[in-house]
Amino acid sequence: MELKVWVEGVVRVVSGLSLNTSCQDVVIALAQAIGQTGRYILILKLRGNERHLVADDCPLQHLAQLGQLATEVQFVLRRTGPSLSEGPDTSANERRLPLSRPSEPEPLKRREPQKALTFSLGPSTLPKRNKPKKDWSRSPRSSPELRASPVSFLDPVNSMKTNPSYPKDEVFRDILQQQRRLQDLEIQLQDLERETELWEQKWSSPEVTLAFAEELEELQWRVRQNEVELMQTEDWEKALQAEMEREQGMHRRLDQIHSSINDQSYEITTLQTRSAHLEEDLQVRVQTQSSLTAQQDESLKSLKQELHNRLQLGEELDVRLAESQQEMETAEERVKTGDY
Template identity: 40%
Template sequence: MELKVWVDGVQRIVCGVTEVTTCQEVVIALAQAIGRTGRYTLIEKWRDTERHLAPHENPIVSLNKWGQYASDVQLILRRTGPSLSERPTSDSVARIPERTLYRQSLPPLAKLRPPGDKAMKRREPKRKSLTFTGGAKGLMDIFGKSKESEFKQKVLNNCKTTADELKKLIHLQTEKLQSIEKQLESNEAEIRYWEQKYNASLEEEILKLEQKIKRNEVEIEEEEFWENELQIEQENEKQLMEQLQEMRQRILECENKLKDYVSQIHNMESGLEAEKLQREVQESQVNEEEVKEKIEKVKGEIDIQGQQSLRLENGIKAVERSLGQATKRLQVCLPPKEMNYKEQSKSSTWKGQGTRTGAIDQGAAPGEPAAVHPANGNQGDGAAGRPRGGGGPTCGARERANFSVWVTEAPWLIEATPQ
């Protein structure tokens, strides 16, 4: 199995890692690969939180505990300081304090114990980081005899002090150790108290978190439901917008068509009005022509009638003249008796029958118009020159034979021929 570790900002892959592999073995392999000495520690980083892994911990097991967040966890190899061989050996030089609780207030116990004393080794604190002195060497070379010889040499140099100083130092150390043990016991009791309290509060917090998780799951389901509804509504909105755009385009097309139709209607109306005006003009022209023709006909008839009336007037005047002459002649040719008788019988008249009115009544009184008979000689029922009852006055045969009136001025022939 492969394990990804970040070293100085560069990701390195360690192969052959199993669940049994410890952090110490991983650190040794990486130190051999980079070829640098010093004190190194393996850090487990998730977001802004970091945790130092102990040498005996298994990084694979630690990563598996993260579950779904394991991909967000980074393993970082960090150098914490130089190795023991790189430190100064003089006692006058101040030592760098160790990164443990026991090294902060006490000097190293390796200076006080003999090389073969194993009873004091249990007092030595366990280091969370590893120290390397070589590059690609074995474990015995890294933690080997060279370091032990150096420690022995330092112890021998320190053993030159007097026995009294050593006794005093041992006494002080034992007192200090006893006080530290008491402090450790009290700290352990306090730790147990806080662990119990923390476990109780942790269970409550776990229950709260579980309830919160359930609520969150319900909220997530509701959010998913509403997200789906939102997507459906958005799709519906898109469809409605598309339909709205189509309707707007159709409305624009309809408006354009309506404008075209309106313009066509106006053109047709103007054409119809023009045709109507043209028809009216034509009809008025036809009517004017007809009226003119009628007027001309009436004028012609009036002219004809005027001519006829002139002729009639002329004829009437001629008849009147002829009548005046005839009456004068009658007065001259008739005797006085007959004239008296004529005056007595003014009411008697000559009747003549014919197709034309042109003869003059010879028995008319003086000053009265004589009866007019047709020019063909047809007379009335009685004899010419005689009253209808008979016995009327008559002229002589010579005068009657010679009596005739011819009027040539009038268009009709006026003739009175007594028999």
């Protein structure tokens, strides 16, 4: 998952987060990305109100608790001062930047749930990640509320060195830095306590209680509206499912029609091929029959010519036979008459 954080007016996206990713890890990643050391604090803004997250807070868990209001939340990374390791000469005023007071919420133009506005700056009820124990002892004022102060996540470790060769001046300097840091934390803790009192006074007033009652009533009305919309959505889903099934049936029917058209097209192609073959065979037969008829006509013509010639020859033979018979008759008459 990812988280959008405003850093100096620019939105930066921190990705690869989980519900158990702490505010300290997010601040370290952002500070490394911008390449600037110092003390930082991650602020959760909602409708003009601010909450300073502690090191062990998990931003994504806060968003999950806010529900629909999570879309209105803005996370802002604010630099509260230079790193303590930048030197002991850093002025106390630069390290003791006052915490920003939550601005008064503007009059609500529309009633919306504000269940996320009652923040608790004490120990979080969410499961905390186990942190390694620090080398220094806490002061009496370092109660669980101390975790609400800004933490310099990028400071180098300034713990006491066990090496005997470590310079004594450096050890004293580290001790002075730790003392200054504890003083800063105590001052910031006092500011947070005053801020907590202001919040408690503000949200315990009758006007706020009445506003919460009205908003609760509106929330209940919205829940009922959501239930009605959910029922309508279920009806729409059923109608959509029926329409989708009908569309699927039409697609299946269309596929069947396409398949039938393809089969009929194949049959038509086959019939056209057979018709073409039959037409070719018929043309061959017609041509063959024509050639046979021509041959028969030629043969008949020759036979007729031969018959005509033979008839003429027969007529000639008849004429000759008649002449021969006449000559024979003449000869017989001469024989009878004795003319030898």
